[in-house]
Amino acid sequence: MCQPWVVSNTAKRPPICVLGLGLIGGSLLRAAAAAGYPVYGYNRSVEGARAATADGYDAGTDLAVALTRAAEQDALIVVAVPMPALAHILDRVAEIAPDCALTDVTSVKGAVLDAVTDAGLRARFVGGHPMTGTAHSGWQAGSVSLFQGAPWVLAVDDGVDPQVWMTVMRLALDCGAVVVPARSDEHDAAAAAISHLPHLLAEALSQTAAEVPLAFALAAGSFRDGTRVAGTAPELVRAMCEANATDLLTALDRALDLLIRARQGLATHRSVAELVEAGHAARVRYDSFPRPDLVNVTVGEPGWRDGLAAAGRAGAVIRSALPGPDSLG
Amino acid sequence: MCQPWVVSNTAKRPPICVLGLGLIGGSLLRAAAAAGYPVYGYNRSVEGARAATADGYDAGTDLAVALTRAAEQDALIVVAVPMPALAHILDRVAEIAPDCALTDVTSVKGAVLDAVTDAGLRARFVGGHPMTGTAHSGWQAGSVSLFQGAPWVLAVDDGVDPQVWMTVMRLALDCGAVVVPARSDEHDAAAAAISHLPHLLAEALSQTAAEVPLAFALAAGSFRDGTRVAGTAPELVRAMCEANATDLLTALDRALDLLIRARQGLATHRSVAELVEAGHAARVRYDSFPRPDLVNVTVGEPGWRDGLAAAGRAGAVIRSALPGPDSLG
Numbered sequence: 001m002c003q004p005w006v007v008s009n010t011a012k013r014p015p016i017c018v019l020g021l022g023l024i025g026g027s028l029l030r031a032a033a034a035a036g037y038p039v040y041g042y043n044r045s046v047e048g049a050r051a052a053t054a055d056g057y058d059a060g061t062d063l064a065v066a067l068t069r070a071a072e073q074d075a076l077i078v079v080a081v082p083m084p085a086l087a088h089i090l091d092r093v094a095e096i097a098p099d100c101a102l103t104d105v106t107s108v109k110g111a112v113l114d115a116v117t118d119a120g121l122r123a124r125f126v127g128g129h130p131m132t133g134t135a136h137s138g139w140q141a142g143s144v145s146l147f148q149g150a151p152w153v154l155a156v157d158d159g160v161d162p163q164v165w166m167t168v169m170r171l172a173l174d175c176g177a178v179v180v181p182a183r184s185d186e187h188d189a190a191a192a193a194i195s196h197l198p199h200l201l202a203e204a205l206s207q208t209a210a211e212v213p214l215a216f217a218l219a220a221g222s223f224r225d226g227t228r229v230a231g232t233a234p235e236l237v238r239a240m241c242e243a244n245a246t247d248l249l250t251a252l253d254r255a256l257d258l259l260i261r262a263r264q265g266l267a268t269h270r271s272v273a274e275l276v277e278a279g280h281a282a283r284v285r286y287d288s289f290p291r292p293d294l295v296n297v298t299v300g301e302p303g304w305r306d307g308l309a310a311a312g313r314a315g316a317v318i319r320s321a322l323p324g325p326d327s328l329g
Numbered sequence: 330m331c332q333p334w335v336v337s338n339t340a341k342r343p344p345i346c347v348l349g350l351g352l353i354g355g356s357l358l359r360a361a362a363a364a365g366y367p368v369y370g371y372n373r374s375v376e377g378a379r380a381a382t383a384d385g386y387d388a389g390t391d392l393a394v395a396l397t398r399a400a401e402q403d404a405l406i407v408v409a410v411p412m413p414a415l416a417h418i419l420d421r422v423a424e425i426a427p428d429c430a431l432t433d434v435t436s437v438k439g440a441v442l443d444a445v446t447d448a449g450l451r452a453r454f455v456g457g458h459p460m461t462g463t464a465h466s467g468w469q470a471g472s473v474s475l476f477q478g479a480p481w482v483l484a485v486d487d488g489v490d491p492q493v494w495m496t497v498m499r500l501a502l503d504c505g506a507v508v509v510p511a512r513s514d515e516h517d518a519a520a521a522a523i524s525h526l527p528h529l530l531a532e533a534l535s536q537t538a539a540e541v542p543l544a545f546a547l548a549a550g551s552f553r554d555g556t557r558v559a560g561t562a563p564e565l566v567r568a569m570c571e572a573n574a575t576d577l578l579t580a581l582d583r584a585l586d587l588l589i590r591a592r593q594g595l596a597t598h599r600s601v602a603e604l605v606e607a608g609h610a611a612r613v614r615y616d617s618f619p620r621p622d623l624v625n626v627t628v629g630e631p632g633w634r635d636g637l638a639a640a641g642r643a644g645a646v647i648r649s650a651l652p653g654p655d656s657l658g
Binding site: 131132150151153180182186187189190191192193194195197198199200201202203204205206207208209210211212213214215216217218219220221222223225226227228229230231232233234237238241242245248249251252253254255256258259260262263266267270271272273275276277278279280282283284285286287289312313314315317 | 460461479480482509511515516518519520521522523524526527528529530531532533534535536537538539540541542543544545546547548549550551552554555556557558559560561562563566567570571574577578580581582583584585587588589591592595596599600601602604605606607608609611612613614615616618641642643644646
């Protein structure tokens with residue numbers, strides 16, 4: 001798993017200020033350091049900051065100190081705190097380092113964009129979401145290679161600044177990820193279907209099986225895979241599901257509709273053919289979903305955001321840095 | 330994955346006749362051969378039999394020849410054909426080799442027990458179900474190590490013959506599995522919850538995501554794990570779900586009930602706390618479910634079937650051969 005990677009871009013690496021050193025923030029601190037960025041972190045709890053320091057990283061528990069340093073160095077600030085802490089952190093950023101480039105790594109993008117807008121920080125903000133994670137959390141669960149090969153969504157919402165976008169894109173690529181451009185609203189609808197809905201299904205499956213004698217004694221691969229994400233800390237699952245309630249309701253209603261139809265088929269004519277055949281066909285399509293390289297857009301050119309959103313929707317990913325504003329005539 | 334294993338019992342190894350050389354039957358042919366059993370197979374399609382022969386195994390496409398040989402050698406017959414082919418195969422067994430010890434490897438046990446009873450073969454039958462599998466099927470998908478460490482259910486229904494039970498138990502152990510004793514009806518209720526329900530949830534998740542733009546582009550671990558079994562051939566999924574319709578309806582109704590309550594909580598007060606907390610607690614319980622060794626039952630002693638069923642329900646597994654009728658005074 002811990003393969004070395006090719007640093008995709010040798011352009012200047014701005015200082016990175018990571019706020020929150022849990023699984024994602026902690027992995028980002030490690031990966032950015034390994035890629036040669038000057039990087040330091042803030043963590044609310046002493047334990048997390050101390051663990052990072054013990055592992056040789058630059059980390060502390062004073063938010064004002066971290067943000068003052070970011071403002072002085074014109075750092076890229078990465079917000080990696082859970083949703084409930086977001087508004088408070090953004091208020092402090094607005095107070096101390098309002099002109100820094102800003103990104104986040106949160107699993108919902110619409111709610112974050114709203115909070116950023118409320119804090120008056122939208123001009124220099126590019127939303128981000130590395131699509132990775134494990135059932136574990138905290139600094140100790142992190143890894144320098146967490147982002148290797150993972151899709152990292154970067155928002156191309158109206159008004160996103162091309163220079164900031166380039167900076168965050170380079171960071172994501174330098175951490176080993178592939179970048180998927182997407183609008184925040186489309187991201188959230190998709191995340192509901194491929195991340196939040198799977199969590200609810202896994203929770204329901206766990207509980208259903210737990211009530212049946214002999215079930216755990218017989219549980220094997222189908223159950224283990226189907227409930228893996230039910231091992232995630234409940235507060236993390238709740239935070240992402242509840243922050244994306246509207247889109248999750250849409251996805252959940254569709255899944256319920258399919259399951260209720262299957263139930264009727266099973267009860268009335270002992271057949272689940274419709275669901276099973278459509279589900280299998282969908283999974284086969286996923287297995288052969290194309291992931292072409294996205295190369296033909298220059299960040300900052302007219303229509304670049306819409307062009308990137310369309311390409312991302314079609315499956316294209318950015319594997320090496322796109323040309324940006326500096327390349328434009 | 331392919332670790333060598335300790336052959337658990339050096340007692341006499343009867344000839345094994347495997348009917349059906351798909352994923353499970355083909356793996357069993359390989360594993361039994363590796364454990365020193367004289368073993369041969371029958372497969373309906375020429376391709377499957379030819380592939381097995383090409384890999385150095387004894388296999389053919391003439392059912393009558395295979396069964397005549399089984400009758401002459403007093404072989405243990407393992408039925409490893411899909412449910413739709415079962416009745417025909419059992420009729421041929423009843424006709425040609427009615428006195429052979431008989432087992433199966435099918436994922437539902439009540440329906441198989443009914444078919445075996447209908448064919449007049451119940452006296453020498455012990456139902457079996459290795460709880461393993463992959464998304465692939467056919468001889469090529471099989472492996473000598475498929476059963477390593479996997480739970481292999483052996484039925485302890487009323488009237489099961491202790492000598493036949495010992496023979497099948499030794500075969501399962503020699504193939505590297507751990508044996509879980511269970512009644513067929515309890516097996517089917519549990520299998521509905523931990524195997525058949527996960528398949529329906531995976532199919533519904535696949536189809537729901539397939540309809541959302543950008544979803545496949547963002548899909549990562551949660552989606553892949555949650556839909557892995559949707560990659561299974563639809564006819565196999567249908568066969569096991571539809572053969573276990575009654576128990577599956579019970580499990581599906583419970584899951585639907587939980588999901589509909591979660592939907593209401595999300596819609597009315599933006600909370601999925603109840604489902605997420607109960608699901609997580611259940612998964613944590615599963616992770617620490619005890620799997621003690623089952624050692625204190627002698628097969629054939631008074632009450633042995635009920636004793637094994639109770640132990641299996643509590644999580645106990647047989648890792649080395651229990652004493653049997655020969656050990657009784």
